[in-house]
Amino acid sequence: MPKHYRPPGKKKEGNAAKYMTRTKAVKYLQVSLQDFRRLCVLKGVFPREPKKKFEGNHKTYYHVKDIMFLAHEPLLEKFREMRAHGHKVNKALAKKNKERAERLKAARPTYKLDRLVRERYPSFIDALRDLDDCLSMVHLFATLPAVEREKIEVSRIHNCRRLSHEWQAYISRTHSLRKVFIAVKGIYYQAEVQGQKITWLTPHALQQVLTDEVDFNVMLTFLEFYETLLAFVNFRLYHSINVKYPPILDPQLEALAEDLYALFRYFSASSRAQVLENQDLSPSQPENADLGSVGTEGDESDLRLAQLQLQLPTNTPGALMQLVEKAGVEDTDDDETRECKSLFKNLKFFLSREVQRESLLFIIPAFGGVVSWEGGGAPFKETDEGITHQIVDRPSQGHMFLSREYVQPQWVFDCVNARILLPTDIYAVGRVPPPHLSPFVDNEAEGYVPEYAEKIKRLQAAARKELMPMPGLDIEDIEDPQNILVAGVISRTEANEAAEEQRKISMLQNQYHDELNMEVQGVPYSASGVHRTMQIPVEDTESKKETLPDSELPVNEEIMMSNKKRKLYKAMKMGEDKKKNANKLLEKRKKMAEAKKSA
Amino acid sequence: MKMPKKNDINNNKKKRKDKENNKQQDQDYKLELELEKEPIQQQQHVFVLVDENAFSNHNNDQEEELEEEARVEESDSSEDEVGPRNTIGDVPLEWYKDEPHIGYDITGKKIIKLPKKDMLDSLLATADNSKNWRKIIDQLNDEEVQLAKNEIGLIQNLLRGKTPHPDVDPYAPYVDWFEWKDSIHPLSSAQEPKRRFIPSKWETKKVVKLIRAIREGRIKQDKPKEEPQLYLLWGDDSNSTEKSGHGLSYIPAPKPKVPGHEESYNPSVEYIPTQEEVDSYQLMYEEDRPKFIPKRFESLRSVPAYENALKESFERCLDLYLCPRARKKRINIDPESLKPKLPNKKDLKPYPSTCYLEYKGHMGAVMSISVEVSGQWLASGSTDGTVRVWEVETGRCLRIWDVGEAVHYVAWNPVQERKILAVALGHDVLLLNTGFGDEEEQQKVKELLHIEAAQDPDESGATSTVSWVQYDKYEGVRLRHPKAVSKVEWHFGGNYFSTVMPTGDSRAILLHQLSKKHTQTIPSKVRGLPVSSVFHPSRNTIFIATKKSIRQYDLQKKCKLVRKLEPGVREISSIAIHPAGDNVIVGSHEGKLCWFDVDLSSQPYRKLKCHKKDITDVAFHPSYPLFASCSDDCIAYVFHGKVYSDLNQNPLIVPLEKLQGHTSTNGRGVMDCTFHPRQPWLFTAGADSVIKLYCH
Structure with missing residues (x-):
């Protein structure tokens, strides 16, 4: 008799009834393993861990409900249809009926994933919560070359690029970028959207290495879903700031591969149009103004006609940036956003030719700065007098303007993480910059604080010195900038309350120490509970010092x-x-x- | 037309070679001239078209003539037989690569290689001779050959993909031999078929098929492709639910790890491992090896593309859809809070903590010690065959009995007036008169230990397996057992004592009565190998410990089984009873100590894993709430073990002190431990032949 004998007619029980191995699931669904994988990826079905692995440890188990869920998926029918369609095409080709084959190929069944997105993420917050992987993947594919033999099509790469730029434009526009970090693997960003912290990785903007170890079928299936998800997320986000989606971009800038800048312009233009619409009741006037300005500015690239009717292209990029800021002033901003927005306020950046543009074009506007670069479509030239910082990544700089500072790109990243403007001399051209530290590490919890982190802390403290010390805070607390960070946020009255609370906490702590003392002093464990009262005599605290050393004796509690x-x-x-x-x-x-x- | 054959080319080459050898340059020119003339002749064919056949014949003739002419003039009829200069045959030339010669001529002489021309020489040669570019090197014969013009033409034709021979014309005009001019009738007199005049049936069928297909919608007209429509997917978030559509909770995948300082492109110096550390990674197991080795780049421009970017992304994808997900509660507590809250050790004083005295004198491992009830004397038995009695407070050895055999166990009689020492050695148990105490007591002891000789043979020989004999060497009694005796334990009354013979089968546990000099077995059967037997400190019951379990028998009711305790340890080594009698501690060979509350359960109330090696002995203090265990890892552990009179309260067990000091000998550590009957002192006997006294 087998080990788990079940008499005929008796139902399965326990884990065997709840879970199913993958092989059985594939058989049940009557699909190929490939299709099963695709279904799982698209539907977000994952294996689960049964309490008892009834068919062996090395197998993967799916929940029966998950499999039923897949079995009722319309996509399954669609897959079957596609398979049948493939057979039809093959048959036509085998019968040398080229015409029919062509006709069939043109009418290949397609499917949409929007329903799946909604199903997997019933609320928008859920989608934001799971966006990390999606963003990393889309950003990675945005930098990949199109490979024919791996079925990576050009259109998909372009779509990824577009989506990633749209996302970045939104983040930059709403100033919700919080942390940036240049790692060996790429550049990490962390943004806060609707209270969700979203971290993603973009590879360095270089030719990526393609390896044979990667199965692109799987990755492309993931990408398929992620593209749809990100498109809908972007739609919703753009909708939330009253910008039309999908954006219509300036073709000239697009041709120059300055999509991000084109998006910024689109944003500002649409917001400007709104402002104007609100101001002017007659819609004809701004239109005229538009046309006039385009006529005068010959150098300015033409926007599309449809765009022209709605939006106002701006003459100078400086004005544009101001417009962006004006539009951004909304009462809904929280303190951190306000802080981020004003970090590079009134600063004008210029990127040298050799600097990797993508990330800086994203970061600097996100923190309120104005940026230009060397190349076509740039808003202002290198000779602009207003430039305060020029970002340079070369061993030496020939001609230098005295009016501006020359810094390495790392300065921008470090400033963003420290939320203050760091001194530029250590980031000067040709110098080895100070270590670049990860903003994702909590140094205190880790137990090791790098030297440069301490220096930054001191600088931060110095920058906030004008803040009055709060009542109830000691000098030590002031030295700890995190406390101040917290304290800076709350208002004075709130601070008083906080101080009150802190006092209470310290009281409680004292009490706890005293209780410890009681134990130490030899009131037996069982008896001590009876004696414990809220009022603890003051002399106990004095006796504490005598008794404490005893507790250092090794007590063998372990056994x-x-x-x-x-x-x-x-x-x-x-x-x-x-x-x-x-x-x-x-x-x-x-x-x-x-x-x-x-x- | 005659097609040129392969041989012809060879022949031509040979011809050229011969000619050059003969320096018949004029011949060469002549042939070239002929070749130049030929195209003109062909042009003539096109226009003339008169007696083509004849002309071609003529042409052929002409060619043959030419060849013949050449042959005649060259006068080498034997040319075909002349092989190449080199006679090595069809072997790879690289065999001669390193030799000074290239082969052998027909006479067997070595053909020496020509000196190699360098670039300068060849340049000069081209400058000197305009025909130098036509020269090629014959690898086989290692000589330069100048190609003729027609040969070059041939090569060029080959390169262009044309027919190689210059004479072949692939587009020669078609010659229709049928004469149409004068015929007035058609060639065939058959009528035109009807099908040429009516519409095709099959075409109609096909059209009908297409029409039907279009009507039925099987063929769809081309539609403009729909753009992916985007809309506001999440209108209002009010109807969001926790559970997904199928009733199972969604477990979000864990987020990817955020990077630390070491992953920076420019980390601080301390994050970069030294070369030795990097090398040492190679010695690690693959799982332990760090996946990422920090590296420092001087500037952002020098950072290369990360080579594993795709791979890591792919692995993340695999994790997302292949890894089983489960919710795990992660405990985030201070590890110290896991420790049980124990009362402070200071409250539990006094307890033995420091070594106060050492009793030295034994030559072998001290197997057993026992303290006299008054606490004045300490008896010890050792493997060196001696039993000694020490004065506790001074450490002076008072008496030595040389019994001549390794002593396993010693035990004082628990009655203060009877200063009798029971000693187990080999197959014997000795009851020794120690000679302490005043004269009255001595008299009583002597009476007790006196055996009438006449009584022996008929009683002990017939009924008992044990013979009571007067010990002749020292004053005392000797009990001869059939098997080796491991333990002797006194009853609290001092009249009875039990012995354990582990290999004695049904007679393993024997009860002896001192006053009657009588021995009896336990009526009940002992299951398993007995390890130890202990009398209850106040009632007439006996605990018998076998390797697996402990049984309590009532001695007054014909050894009825009272209860059975199951410690669940591999092998019991020792047992001790709390002076109140309701708690038992059991030591095991795996180093675990079990505390039984006998009334509570047959399972241990608490198990303490306090030793790394076998526990050799456990002991309770007769008056203080203390107990101790000693083990082969040279450690004696002292615990506080308080038993409350309130039955609802569990006994309090607190580990107090680890007593170290003994050294390991032959893998054995501390052999025995005993508490002083009055003071909170602990005696330990070591395999290193030292007895130690620990005081508070």
Whole structure:
């Protein structure tokens, strides 16, 4: 008799009834494994872990409900239709009926994924929450070359580029970018949209390496869904700021591959148009003004006719940027957005030819700066007097304007992360810039603070010195800029309340210490509970100092723990030790490096 | 027309070669001239068209003539037999690559290679001779050959993909031999068929088919392609629900890890591993090896594209759709909070903590120790075959019995007046008169330990397996057992004692009565190998520990089984009873200590894994709430074990002290531990032949 014998007629029970192995699922659905994979990817169905793996440990298990969910999917029927269609084409070709084959090929069944997007993400917030992978993937494909043999089509690459630029334009426009980080893998961005922190990675804007280890079928299936998702997300986001989607871009700028800038212009133009529409009741006047301005500005590229009727192209990019800002002043801005918006306010950047443009064109406007570059379609020239910073990534700079600062690109990234303007001298041309630190690491929790992070902290503290110290805060607290960050946000009255609370907390802490004392002093464990009261005599705190050293004696509590707890304890200790060792290693390396430098 | 054959080319080459050898330059020119003339002749064919056949014949003749002429003039009829100069045959030329010669001529002499021309020489040669470009090198014969003009033409034709021979004309005009001019009748007299005049049936059928297909919608007219429509997908978020459509909760995939400082393109110096560290990664297991090695770039422009970008993205995709997802609760607590809250050790004083005295004198491992009830004397038995009695407070050795065999166990009689020491060694148990105490007591002890010789043979020989004999070496009694004895335990009354013979089968546990000099077995059967037997400290019951379980028998009711305790350990090594009698501790060979609350359950109330090696002995203090265990890992552990009179309250167990000091000998550590009967002191006997006293 087999191990799990089930008499005939008796239903399956437990895990065997709830879960299904992949092979069985494929058989049940009567699809090929490839189609099953595609379905799973598109529907977001993933394997689940049953409590008991009844058919072996090495198998993947799906929930029966998930499989039923797939079985009722209209897409499944569509896949079958496509398969049948393929057969028809093959048959026609085999019968040398080219005409029919052509006709069939033209009428290939297609499907749409919008319903799936809605189904997987019932609310918009859900979609935003899961957007990380989507953005990383779309940004990656935006930099890939179209490869015929891997079925990566040019149109899809272009679509990815367009979507990524639209997303970046939105983020930049709403000033919701929070953190940026240049890693070896690419550039990480973190934005906050509707309270959701969205992190994504864009590869460095270079030729990507194509490897054979990658199965593009799977990636393209993912991309298919992600493209749809991002398009709808962008639509919704644009809708939320009253901009028409899909945007109509200036063809000349598009041809110059300045999509992002073209998008900015589109934004500003549409917002301007709105402002004008609100101001003027007669719609004919702005139209006339539009046409006139286009006529006068010969150098300015023509916008499309449809655009012209609605929007107002601007004469100078400086005015444009101001327009963007004017439109951006909305009462809904939270403090962080306000802070981000004003970081590069009144600064004018110019990117040298060798600087990687994409990321900086995205970041600088996101933090309120104005930027131009060397090349076609640039809003202003290098000789512009108003430029305050020129970003240079070359060993030496020949001609230098005295009126502006020459910095390496890392300066922008570090400023953004520190939220202050850092001194530019250490980022000067030809120098090795200071270490670029990750904004995603909580140094305090990690237990190791790099030297440059401390320096930045001091600079931040200095920049905020005008802030009055809050009541209830000690000097130590002021030194800790995070406290100030928090404190800076809340108003004075709130601060008072906070101080009150802090006092309470400290009271409670004292009480806790006293209770500890009680235990230490020898009130037996069981008895101490009876004696415990809220009023603790003051003299207890004095006796604390005498009794505390006793607790340092090694108490062998470990053998009193249950097996489970002991193992958990050991595992936790191991993790702590690992962290400590890593930090020790860092300190050791630092010492060695310093010794080398001095020697 | 005659097509040129392969041989012809060869022949021509040979001809050229011979000619050059003979320096018959004028011949050459002549042939060239002939060739130049030929195209003109062909042109003539086109226009003339008179007696084509004849002309072509003539042409052929002319060619043949030419060839013949050449042959005659060259006068080499034997030309075909003349092979190449080199006679090595059809072998790869690279065999001669490193040799100074290229082969052998017909006489067997080596043909020496020509000196190699360098670039300058060849340049000069082209400057000197305008025909130099026609020269090629014959690899086989290693000599220069000048190509004739017709040969070059041939090569050019080949390169252009034309017919190689210059004489062949692929587009020669068609010659129709039938004479149409004078015929007035058609060639065939058949009538035109009808089908030429009526519309095609099959065409009609096909058209009808197409029409039907269009009507039925099978063929669709080309429609303009629909653009992907975008609309406001999420209108209002009010109807959002937690669960997805199929009733299962959606588990979002964990977000990708955010990068740390070390992933920066320009991390601080301390994040970059040294070369030795990078090398040491190679020695690690592949799973442990760090996947990412930090690197430093001096500037942003020098950062290359990340080579694993696609691969990592792909792996993320695989994770997303292939990895089983499950919600796991991650405990985020301080590890210290996992530790049980124990009362402070200071409250639980006094307990033994420091080594106060060492009793030295034994030559072998001390197997067993026992303290006299008054606490004045300590007896010890060792593998060196001696039993010693020490004064506890001074550490002085008072008496030595040389019993001549390794001693397994010693035990003082629990009655203060009877200073008798029971010693287990080999197959014997000795009851020794220690000689302590005043004269009255001595008298009583002597009486007790006296055996009438006449009584022996008929009683002990017939009924009991154990013979009570007067010990002749020292004053005392000797009990001869059939098997080796491992333990002797006194009843609290001091009259009875039990012995354990692990290999004694049904007679493994024996009860002896001192006053009657009588021995009896336990009526109940002992299941398993007995390890130890202990009397209850106040009632007439006995605990018998086998390797797996402990059974309590009532001695007054014919050894009725009272209860059975299951410690669930691999092998029990020792057992001790709490002085109140309701709690038992059991030590095991795997280093676990089990505390039983006998009334509570047959399962241990608490298991403590306190030793790494076998526990050799466990002991309770007779008056203080203390117990101890000692083990082969040279450690004795002292615990606080408080038993409350309130039955609802569980006993309190607190580990107090780890007593170290003994050294390991032959893999054994501490062999025995005993508490002082009055003071909170602990004696430990080590395999290193030292007895230690730990005081508070």
